[in-house]
Amino acid sequence: MDKEKLVNEAKAVFSREDVACLIGYGKDSIGFRVSPIFIRTRDEADQLFFSPLCSLSLVNYLTLEKGVLLEGNKETGGEKIAIVARGCDSRALIQLFAERGIPREQVVILGVPCRGTIDLKKIEGKFPDARNCTEVTEAEGMYYIRFDNESHEVPKEELLADHCKHCAFPNPLVYDVLLEDLVDSKGAAYSDIEEMEKMALEERHEYWKDKFARCLRCYACRNACPLCYCDDCILERVSPQWVNRSVNLSENLMFHLARSYHLAGRCAGCGECERVCPVNLPLMLLNRKLEKDIKNIFEYTAGSNLDDKPLFASFNPKDPNDFIF
């Protein structure tokens, strides 16, 4: 993306709206790392950038610690938060608005049409010694990567984050400013989920057993999730304690089932849970399985329509009822 355009639009947002803070992407000093940055004045907006390396979602910062982002108020009097949002982020925002997690009027959205993002683990695995990445661009199915004094061409498929491969919503569905022309989008595809569904029950159990046994219960999947923002989380409750603190297969399984079920009809597909996992759990398989089932059963896709009510806050007489005995 044209950095100048991004920076200028960000500055314009500061001038036009009463914005206290803008959440965007900044280049980190080490390797391919990108960090969330919090811009509080017009001049700081020069630090902003966007590239295929911007794989992290910024939406969770809106609800992570309520009020912190508005601390700039004292100086600017601003009451809004601006955020750089890709397609999946816009879905998360729509879902948040629908659930009244944050009012639409409080958020200024700089929409970025997204061509998919690079999985940091994949690119760091390929170039473990890269120190200072200066540029990553994409053209015709290839990434052009420059770091230190080297430049490389890598096929996009090799580095693309897994959840981006199935993305049906690359374009922001809600925005105040659109930073680039919209990109082509394809329909929802669930080939990975269909593969999983073909597995026999025992086989599936074996598959997940190995994975869940690895879980560290670090809560990163929950904390990074833009839709996990309950003040009182069932996974953390002490009295009653729904999930024991023991880290073993049984409790880990409960932890992940509870986590994914609480995101049923809510997950925006941003892949944050999977991205942040230190033990590489394929958590999006669970989320996408639920997304697929809900789409089939209720013809509903979370965060795809600004006018939708949350799935579990709406009722349709045509909803299937064959689960009632």
Added chain:
Amino acid sequence: MEHFLLEKNRLNEFLSALRNYEVFAPVRKVGLTVFELITNPKEAMLDLKNQPQSPKRVIFPQSEILLVFDKNNAAKEPKGRVGQKPQVVFGVRPCDARGFHMLDPVFEREYPDPYYLQKRQSTLLVGFHCSEPYPNCFCTSVGGNPSSPEGLDILLTDLGEQYFLEVITSKGEQVAKEGAAVLSSPTSQQQTEKEKLSGMAPQKIRRTIDTEGIASKIEKHFDHSLWRELSGKCISCGICTYTCPTCHCFDIQDERVRGRANRLRIWDSCMFPEYTLHASGHNPRPTRTERLKNRMYHKFKQNIDLYGVPGCVGCGRCITLCPENVDLVANLKVIKNL
């Protein structure tokens, strides 16, 4: 202590000779290298470049049952506690071995902790000279060295076709005896080669920070507004603490399991809001700012006050694995420059 030579293709034989020990080694599971009990030496995967978790858990497990009890019976120890048989941890990086050195005073000084100490005493650490540090390694800034034998019982250095095997402690000597059949004596040339590699090791560490004076800076600027900036991107997860070789906070909980109850010790993380939540509902560390500050304060001020060294071995895991790039070295530099 003695020096030996171990042919690389006889490593499995060496491991098999340790039949009196339970051997823990890095194994590859679900795409990750983790330390686990192995029954066949072939399972060992000496992938020193990819150890997202330290071997801390072999001696200080994430969940450990201390007592089992039910309505009718008095509490008793669980059966078959790990660590009753001598164990070897194979494939330890020198920084992680120093990590155990940092944990020792915590568990042995004021309130000697039998659960930790029993396993610690019966565990032998076989380490490898670290020839390929991670990009975020900074061990040399906190008193470590990629070729340091500190905390290890045996140190192996890769000479290409052979390992140069140094016995560091008397515990290590015992193991060298058991594996003596596959060990030979190094030539003086191999000795020189080994020393050359050790001398080169520190230069491979790319990140550095002069920690001198940081403790007093942290103390002096405890209420500085910069802490808020530093913690802005932290999402308060437990990755930094759970992958850290020196973090040691734990919680004790009673859990009911099918008619009986377990009293467990479970890792806790100072990054979680629940960590300092009082029964009254008050939380002295209510936000990420206090929690991030506490972790740095504990490692670079309090630990120095208590034990004379920073509570950090510079393994860089908290930096590499942080999902939002909270960078301990960069943060220390910010505080240092205040």
